[in-house]
Amino acid sequence: MSRASTFIASLPLALAFVLAPACKKNADDSNEPEAGANLLGPSVASADDEDDLGGSGEWSSSDEDDLGLGEDAEGGMEEGPEEAADLPKLPPKAKPVKKCRGRGKKRTCKMVDPKPKVSAAYGVRTLMGPFRWGMSPQEVLKVLARDIEKEYEKRQQAAKSPLEQDRNRAWREEQLKALKANHVKFTSASRHRWGVSLIQYEYEDDADEEMIWVRANPTLKKFYFFKDGELWKIFYAYSLDTWPGKSFAEIVEEKFKRWFGPSPKEKVKTDPETGNVVLRYLEWEAMGGEKVRAFDMSEVHGVIALVVVDGKTEARIGERLPNTGRKEELDESLQDVVGGSDVCYDKSGNIVECAGSDSE
Numbered sequence: 001m002s003r004a005s006t007f008i009a010s011l012p013l014a015l016a017f018v019l020a021p022a023c024k025k026n027a028d029d030s031n032e033p034e035a036g037a038n039l040l041g042p043s044v045a046s047a048d049d050e051d052d053l054g055g056s057g058e059w060s061s062s063d064e065d066d067l068g069l070g071e072d073a074e075g076g077m078e079e080g081p082e083e084a085a086d087l088p089k090l091p092p093k094a095k096p097v098k099k100c101r102g103r104g105k106k107r108t109c110k111m112v113d114p115k116p117k118v119s120a121a122y123g124v125r126t127l128m129g130p131f132r133w134g135m136s137p138q139e140v141l142k143v144l145a146r147d148i149e150k151e152y153e154k155r156q157q158a159a160k161s162p163l164e165q166d167r168n169r170a171w172r173e174e175q176l177k178a179l180k181a182n183h184v185k186f187t188s189a190s191r192h193r194w195g196v197s198l199i200q201y202e203y204e205d206d207a208d209e210e211m212i213w214v215r216a217n218p219t220l221k222k223f224y225f226f227k228d229g230e231l232w233k234i235f236y237a238y239s240l241d242t243w244p245g246k247s248f249a250e251i252v253e254e255k256f257k258r259w260f261g262p263s264p265k266e267k268v269k270t271d272p273e274t275g276n277v278v279l280r281y282l283e284w285e286a287m288g289g290e291k292v293r294a295f296d297m298s299e300v301h302g303v304i305a306l307v308v309v310d311g312k313t314e315a316r317i318g319e320r321l322p323n324t325g326r327k328e329e330l331d332e333s334l335q336d337v338v339g340g341s342d343v344c345y346d347k348s349g350n351i352v353e354c355a356g357s358d359s360e
Contacts, residue, residue: 086132087125090118090121090122090125090287091115091118092118093115093118093119093122094113094114094115094118094119095114096111096112096113096114096262096263097111097112097114098110098111098112099111099112110262111262111263112262112263113261113262113263116261116263116264116284116285117285117286117287118287119260119261119262119263119284120260120261120284120285120286120287120290120292121286121287121288121290123259123260123261123284123286123292124260124286124288124290124292124308126259127234127236127259127292127306127308128234128308130143131143131224131231131234132231133230133231133232133310133312133313134230134231135230135231136226136229136230136231137183137210137212137224137226137229137231140212140224140231141179141180141183141212144179144212144214145176145179148172148175148176148179149172151175152168152169152171152172152175155168155171156168179212179214182212182213182214183210183211183212184210184211184212185209185210186203186204186205186206186207186209186210186211187205187206188205188206198237198297198300198301198303198305198322199211199223199235199237200322201320201321201322201323202223202225202233202235202307202320202322203225203320207227208227208228208229209225209226209227210225210226210229211223211224211225211226212224212226218239218241219238219239219241219242220236220237220238220239220242221236221237222234222235222236222237223235223236223237227313227317230313231310232309232310232313232314233307233308233309233310233313233314233320234307234308235305235306235307236305236306236307236308237297237301237303237304237305238303238304238305238306239302239303240298240302240303240304242304243255243304248296248298248304251304252264252282252294256282256294256306260284260292261284264282264283264284264294265282265283265284265285266280266282267279267280267281267282267283267293268280269321278323279295279321279322279323280296281293281294281295281296281321282294285311288311289310289311289312290308290309290310290311291308291309291311291314292306292307292308293305293306293307293308293309293321294306295307295322297322305322
């Protein structure tokens with residue numbers, strides 16, 4: 001995997017910031033949880049601790065923007081996902097075909113993908129970009145630090161005064177410190193409060209599980225999950241502002257089916273005691289066993305979620321699925337945990353503008 005010489009030169013400095021001990025905040029900083037009650041779980045002290053798809057359609061720059069990929073994202077638009085040097089070339093996609101059922105007025109037709117796993121594989125490669133299953137938290141941190149360095153270099157090139165350059169340096173340091181702080185381990189002893197967040201069903205405490213989360217842009221947060229020190233799942237939480245005015249069904253038709261193929265499986269989970277439906281979602285399965293799932297979490301959490309998982313790890317530890325039908329009382333502290341500086345939640349779980357937030 002090639003890296004620009006500028007990144008190689010700047011990586012040691014970036015890692016120094018990422019792995020350095022976190023600085024203490026001012027006593028009046030309301031985002032700093034009390035000692036022993038870290039909302040994010042325990043920080044890691046050191047490195048040692050740790051068309052439509054198938055048709056004639058083409059990916060567009062808007063697809064990259066929606067996915068939250070950088071303009072140079074590997075496995076993305078520049079070379080196409082099949083060109084990743086460390087991955088085998090994917091077979092050609094198949095054009096969707098029309099299949100109909102019933103007769104007369106009851107006759108219904110839909111487009112079906114003859115090779116759904118191939119279509120999904122293309123989408124998975126683009127969605128994951130430079131990340132690979134089995135990566136350690138430190139390896140993921142390096143990739144994320146690289147993205148910060150690239151943005152910093154762009155800002156410095158555009159800077160027109162020494163004062164603006166100083167602000168860019170402060171921004172870089174702040175981002176790298178935040179990246180380190182957003183690497184957490186799930187332990188019950190930490191008394192973290194992720195248990196009342198949109199990712200509350202994505203992990204288990206005291207099971208050697210970790211997470212790194214970042215704000216990719218003002219409308220997208222990404223959560224990287226690790227089991228036994230290896231990356232196995234990425235959770236993409238898109239705020240409703242990503243596609244203003246679009247319903248979940250419209251987003252699926254216009255975006256997700258384009259990215260992963262027109263033939264997802266419709267999944268339903270029911271309460272074993274009452275038989276009531278508690279969860280509906282769509283699932284695409286790729287050639288390598290990866291699964292992509294789309295969840296409408298807008299009613300409770302104000303987001304549309306895409307989750308991609310390593311099928312082999314999931315087969316070993318079991319499915320982790322949200323409960324999108326449950327109305328839950330969310331803790332006010334979620335504004336600091338999941339909302340971050342750009343997105344907050346009210347007590348009903350809706351995304352709201354944070355008071356005094358500074359948008360980039």
